[in-house]
Amino acid sequence: MAIKVYGAPGSTATLRVRACLAEKDLDYEFVKVDMANKEHKKPEFLARNPFGQVPVFEDGDLTLFESRAITQYLAHAYPDKGNSLIITDPKKMAILAVWIEVESQKFEPTASKLVWELILKSMLLGMSPDEAVVDEHEKKLEELLDVYEKRLSECKYLGGDSFTLVDLHHLPNLKYLMGTKVKRLFDARPHVSAWAADIQSRPGSIKAFTA
Known part of the structure; x- marks a missing residue:
């Protein structure tokens, strides 16, 4: 098997790549990186990604890091x-x-x-969210989703009339946010809400998040 993905199952960047591989219907080997034991900071991993972050992607003799660069490669390298x-x-x-x-x-x-703040802080550190930080970023998200609502009233997806990389890139964070109180911000905007439901229900999206 030529393609390998080194990553952490819950990592949004890793999930972005796995969703793309699912959309492209490509087989790959997933190599779990134990972040808790800092495997991503060990020399053998740093040889693949000097920044010590997941995911790392290999396709034969090609090694890439940065999830959006990887999805761009997959979309262009496997057009058929x-x-x-x-x-x-x-x-x-x-x-x-x-x-x-x-x-x-x-x-x-x-x-x-x-x-x-709403999920990982408690899960990883056992700490409560900083409500001031949550309020600040909720306001930022509201403003952004107002722009999305206008865009999605003009076309079905953010990039146009077909599902593309830009929609896929949103999926990991979107999936997490749908399990928090922030979901109400998406639900309050009908075009955004329809778009969010659409992209999460795709077979590729479901496969990536249940693998």
């Missing part, structure tokens, strides 16, 4: 496998690129902070 995930028309591709940047630069920082 599974679902496309990309757009080839230059103008539509540029619009897709804009929303990919929105996810990484605006959604990810806010959503990941909420995931940390």
